[in-house]
Amino acid sequence: MPVPYSRLTAQQAEDEVKELYDRYEAFKSRGVKLDMSRGKPSPKQLDLAGNLYETLSAGFTAAAGADTRNYGELAGISEMKEIFSAMLGVPADGIIVGGASSLNLMYDTISRAVTHGLPGSAKPWKDYDKIRFLCPSPGYDRHFAVTEHFGFELVSVPMTEHGPDMDAVAWHAASDERVKGIWCVPVYSNPTGAIYSDEVIAQLANMKCAASDFTIMWDNAYGVHHLYGHAPQQANILDLCTDAGHPERVIEFCSTSKITYAGAGVSCLAGSPGTVKAALASMKYQTIGYDKINMLAHARFLGSMDNLRAHMEKHAAILRPRFETVDRVLTEELGGLNIASWTKPLGGYFINLVIQKNKASRVIRMCADANVTLTGAGAAFPYGKDPDDSNIRIAPSYPELEELETATRLLSVCVKLASLEKQLA
Amino acid sequence: MPVPYSRLTAQQAEDEVKELYDRYEAFKSRGVKLDMSRGKPSPKQLDLAGNLYETLSAGFTAAAGADTRNYGELAGISEMKEIFSAMLGVPADGIIVGGASSLNLMYDTISRAVTHGLPGSAKPWKDYDKIRFLCPSPGYDRHFAVTEHFGFELVSVPMTEHGPDMDAVAWHAASDERVKGIWCVPVYSNPTGAIYSDEVIAQLANMKCAASDFTIMWDNAYGVHHLYGHAPQQANILDLCTDAGHPERVIEFCSTSKITYAGAGVSCLAGSPGTVKAALASMKYQTIGYDKINMLAHARFLGSMDNLRAHMEKHAAILRPRFETVDRVLTEELGGLNIASWTKPLGGYFINLVIQKNKASRVIRMCADANVTLTGAGAAFPYGKDPDDSNIRIAPSYPELEELETATRLLSVCVKLASLEKQLA
Numbered sequence: 001m002p003v004p005y006s007r008l009t010a011q012q013a014e015d016e017v018k019e020l021y022d023r024y025e026a027f028k029s030r031g032v033k034l035d036m037s038r039g040k041p042s043p044k045q046l047d048l049a050g051n052l053y054e055t056l057s058a059g060f061t062a063a064a065g066a067d068t069r070n071y072g073e074l075a076g077i078s079e080m081k082e083i084f085s086a087m088l089g090v091p092a093d094g095i096i097v098g099g100a101s102s103l104n105l106m107y108d109t110i111s112r113a114v115t116h117g118l119p120g121s122a123k124p125w126k127d128y129d130k131i132r133f134l135c136p137s138p139g140y141d142r143h144f145a146v147t148e149h150f151g152f153e154l155v156s157v158p159m160t161e162h163g164p165d166m167d168a169v170a171w172h173a174a175s176d177e178r179v180k181g182i183w184c185v186p187v188y189s190n191p192t193g194a195i196y197s198d199e200v201i202a203q204l205a206n207m208k209c210a211a212s213d214f215t216i217m218w219d220n221a222y223g224v225h226h227l228y229g230h231a232p233q234q235a236n237i238l239d240l241c242t243d244a245g246h247p248e249r250v251i252e253f254c255s256t257s258k259i260t261y262a263g264a265g266v267s268c269l270a271g272s273p274g275t276v277k278a279a280l281a282s283m284k285y286q287t288i289g290y291d292k293i294n295m296l297a298h299a300r301f302l303g304s305m306d307n308l309r310a311h312m313e314k315h316a317a318i319l320r321p322r323f324e325t326v327d328r329v330l331t332e333e334l335g336g337l338n339i340a341s342w343t344k345p346l347g348g349y350f351i352n353l354v355i356q357k358n359k360a361s362r363v364i365r366m367c368a369d370a371n372v373t374l375t376g377a378g379a380a381f382p383y384g385k386d387p388d389d390s391n392i393r394i395a396p397s398y399p400e401l402e403e404l405e406t407a408t409r410l411l412s413v414c415v416k417l418a419s420l421e422k423q424l425a
Numbered sequence: 426m427p428v429p430y431s432r433l434t435a436q437q438a439e440d441e442v443k444e445l446y447d448r449y450e451a452f453k454s455r456g457v458k459l460d461m462s463r464g465k466p467s468p469k470q471l472d473l474a475g476n477l478y479e480t481l482s483a484g485f486t487a488a489a490g491a492d493t494r495n496y497g498e499l500a501g502i503s504e505m506k507e508i509f510s511a512m513l514g515v516p517a518d519g520i521i522v523g524g525a526s527s528l529n530l531m532y533d534t535i536s537r538a539v540t541h542g543l544p545g546s547a548k549p550w551k552d553y554d555k556i557r558f559l560c561p562s563p564g565y566d567r568h569f570a571v572t573e574h575f576g577f578e579l580v581s582v583p584m585t586e587h588g589p590d591m592d593a594v595a596w597h598a599a600s601d602e603r604v605k606g607i608w609c610v611p612v613y614s615n616p617t618g619a620i621y622s623d624e625v626i627a628q629l630a631n632m633k634c635a636a637s638d639f640t641i642m643w644d645n646a647y648g649v650h651h652l653y654g655h656a657p658q659q660a661n662i663l664d665l666c667t668d669a670g671h672p673e674r675v676i677e678f679c680s681t682s683k684i685t686y687a688g689a690g691v692s693c694l695a696g697s698p699g700t701v702k703a704a705l706a707s708m709k710y711q712t713i714g715y716d717k718i719n720m721l722a723h724a725r726f727l728g729s730m731d732n733l734r735a736h737m738e739k740h741a742a743i744l745r746p747r748f749e750t751v752d753r754v755l756t757e758e759l760g761g762l763n764i765a766s767w768t769k770p771l772g773g774y775f776i777n778l779v780i781q782k783n784k785a786s787r788v789i790r791m792c793a794d795a796n797v798t799l800t801g802a803g804a805a806f807p808y809g810k811d812p813d814d815s816n817i818r819i820a821p822s823y824p825e826l827e828e829l830e831t832a833t834r835l836l837s838v839c840v841k842l843a844s845l846e847k848q849l850a
Contacts, residue, residue: 057476057479069687070466071687101714115539126540149541262496263494263496263498263716264493282574286529289525291689293688
C-alpha cells in the first residue's frame with residue numbers, strides 16, 4: 001500500500017526524491033520525443049476511413065440530382081444533412097453542412113454576431129462597450145480563444161461533472177445584457193469528459209437571460225465518440241429552447257473530424273429555422289457553397305447511423321486501450337499518494353489530471369525538458385491562466401501504446417517530484 | 426446590308442416589330458428553359474478534371490511528410506503553394522492555400538479588416554463612421570455585395586478596356602482616408618473581359634492614398650483562363666507595391682474553381698510576407714487548417730504549370746465555340762443596327778452587351794418571360810443599379826451550343842423589340 005506523501009518522514013521524502021530524479025534522468029537520456037498536447041487522432045484511426053474518396057467512382061451526382069462538382073447548394077446536400085440530423089436530433093432543414101472545420105463555423109458565427117448581430121439582437125455586438133462570454137472551466141482553449149480574439153471579456157464559470165455550475169451561469173446570464181453567451185461541449189466535455197445532465201440542459205434552455213440574443217454555442221464535438229458503447233441519452237436542447245419560446249438561443253455544431261479525417265472532414269451548424277435562415281442570409285455573401293464532393297463522399301462512406309455507430313466502435317477499440325493505459329499507469333504511480341486525481345471518461349479525447357496547486361506549470365516544463373509535450377499549462381482556462389495552476393490535460397489518442405506508457409510514467413514522476421519539492425521546500 | 430434602326434421609316438419599323446413579336450412568340454411557345462445567369466462551367470468542362478481523387482490511391486502523405494488526413498499546416502501544403510506561386514508570380518511563402526472558395530477568403534479579409542484592421546490600419550474599420558470602397562463598374566456583383574454587406578459605401582468608378590479609370594480612382598484614394606480599397610479582376614475582368622494595362626497596374630501600386638491601409642482586392646479569377654492561348658504579360662502588382670514601399674497594399678486571390686471543380690476546388694490568398702503573417706495570425710483562431718487532402722489531390726492532378734496550361738487549353742476548346750456562337754448570332758442579328766455593342770473577350774467567362782439606355786431591365790424581363798434567365802439587370806453595378814439600365818452580362822459557358830444559339834437569338838430579338846418600342850413610343 002502506498003503511503004500518502006503527506007505522511008512521509010523527511011528522510012523518506014528525501015530518498016524518494018533521489019529515486020525519482022534518477023528515473024527522470026533515465027527518461028531524459030532515452031531521447032524519446034512525444035507529443036500529447038492535442039486531441040489528434042492516430043494514423044490507425046485515420047486508416048479506418050480508408051480512402052473514402054473511392055466512393056466517388058460511383059459519380060458525382062447527389063441524391064437530389066445536383067452535380068456536386070459545380071456551384072450551388074449553400075446549405076449542403078441532403079444525404080449529409082440526414083446524417084447530421086440523426087447525430088444531433090435536429091430536423092434536416094435545421095442543418096447547414098459546412099467545410100472541413102466546425103471551428104470555422106463557430107468563428108464565423110461569433111464574427112457575424114460582432115459585425116451584424118444574431119437573430120434577436122438589438123444591435124451588432126461591436127456596438128456594445130464590452131461583451132462578456134461565459135467559459136466553463138476547464139474547457140476548450142480554441143473556444144475561449146475565438147471570443148478573446150474579438151475582445152470579449154471571458155468570464156470563467158466552474159465546470160462540474162454534470163456540466164457548468166448553473167448557479168454561476170444563471171446569475172451572470174440574468175445580471176447583464178452584455179453577457180451574450182456560453183461555450184458548451186455537452187458530451188465528453190473537453191477536457192474533463194463531463195456529460196451535461198438533463199437538469200443542466202433544462203436550466204440552460206429555460207434560464208432568464210438579460211440579453212435577448214444570449215447564445216449557447218453547443219459544440220457537440222464528441223456526441224458519438226464513446227469508449228464503452230454507452231450512448232448517453234441526453235435531453236434535446238434545441239427542443240427545450242423552442243419550448244421555452246426562444247428557439248434561437250442555441251446553435252449546435254459538430255463535425256466528422258474525429259470520425260473520418262481530422263483535417264478534411266465535413267462540419268455542421270444546426271439550429272432552429274430562424275437560426276438557419278439567418279446564417280444562410282449571411283453565408284451567401286461569404287461563399288457560393290461548401291465542398292459538396294466531400295459531403296457526397298462522406299455521406300456514401302458513412303451511409304447510415306447504424307454504420308456510423310459501427311465505425312465509431314472501431315475508433316473505440318483503438319482508443320480504449322490508450323485511455324486505460326494512462327489510467328493504469330497513473331494509478332500505479334500516483335494511487336494512494338493523495339497528490340493527484342484524474343478523470344475516467346467514457347468517451348471523448350482527454351483525461352484531465354488535477355495535481356497540487358501551483359505545480360502544473362512546473363510539471364509541464366519538466367516533461368518538456370524530457371521531450372514530452374503536454375498541453376500548455378493553463379490552456380483549458382480563459383486567457384490561458386489556470387488560477388490554481390493545478391490542471392493538466394492529457395491527450396492519449398495519438399501516441400502508440402508503449403510510448404504512451406512511457407510518457408505517462410514520466411509525467412507521474414514529474415508530478416511526484418513537484419509534490420515533494422513543495423514539501424521539502 | 427442592315428439598315429440602322431434610326432433610319433427606318435415608321436412603316437418599316439412597324440413591320441419589323443410585327444415580325445419580331447412573331448419570332449418572340451415562337452421562341453416562347455417552344456418551351457425551352459435556359460439559364461445564362463452565372464459563370465458556371467458546363468458538365469463537359471467539369472469532366473476534364475475526371476475523378477481527380479483517384480490520385481489519392483497513391484496515399485495521403487504530402488511531399489514534406491505531413492499526413493494530409495490529420496490536423497495542421499494552416500498555410501497549406503507546399504506542392505499546392507508551388508502551383509499557385511507559379512500562377513500568380515508570388516513566392517511560395519507568400520501563399521496561403523484555403524478551402525473550396527476564394528470568395529470566402531475575400532470575405533474573411535474584409536471581415537477581418539472590419540473587426541481587427543489590416544497591416545497598416547490605424548484602427549479597425551468598424552471604428553470609422555463610414556468606409557468607402559471603390560467598385561470599377563461594370564464589375565462582379567459578389568465583390569460589391571461583400572462590401573455592401575458590411576455597410577461600406579460603394580463608390581462606382583468607370584471601367585475602361587484597360588482597367589478602372591485611374592483618374593477617378595486616384596482622386597478618390599487621395600481625397601479621403603475612409604476610402605479603404607478597390608475591387609479588381611485584373612485579367613478578363615468580369616464582365617467586360619478587360620485586361621488591366623501595365624500603366625494602370627503601376628498607377629494602382631504607386632498612387633498616393635489617404636488611407637495607410639488602402640487595400641487592392643486583386644481577384645485573379647481568370648488569370649490562366651485564355652480562349653486563344655494568349656497569355657497576357659502583365660506587370661506584377663505585388664512587386665510594384667513592394668518597390669513603392671507598401672507591400673501590403675495588394676492582396677491577391679485565385680482558385681481552381683474554373684480549372685477543376687467549381688464547387689470543390691482549392692483557393693488561394695497571396696501577398697507580401699506581412700500580409701501572409703497577418704492573415705495567419707487571424708486564421709489560426711478560425712480553423713486548425715483547410716482541407717489538405719483536396720490540396721494534395723489537386724496538386725497531384727495539376728502537376729505543373731505546363732500541365733495546367735495544357736489543361737486550360739481543353740477548357741478553351743469547349744468554351745471558344747460558345748463565345749464565338751454568341752458573337753456570331755449577335756453580329757447576325759444586331760450588326761449594323763446601331764443599337765448595341767458587345768465585347769469580344771480573349772478569355773474569362775463573360776460577354777458584356779451594352780444596349781440603348783433604359784432598355785436592359787425590359788429586355789431581361791422579356792427573356793425571363795420566355796424562360797431564358799440572364800443575370801439580373803444592374804447586377805454588375807454597385808447596389809445592383811445600372812445608372813443607364815443598358816448593361817447585360819452574358820454567361821455563355823453552361824448551355825450547350827444549340828441552346829446558346831437559341832437563347833442569343835431570343836436575346837437579340839428582345840433587344841431589337843425594346844429598341845423599336847422606344848422609337849414607336
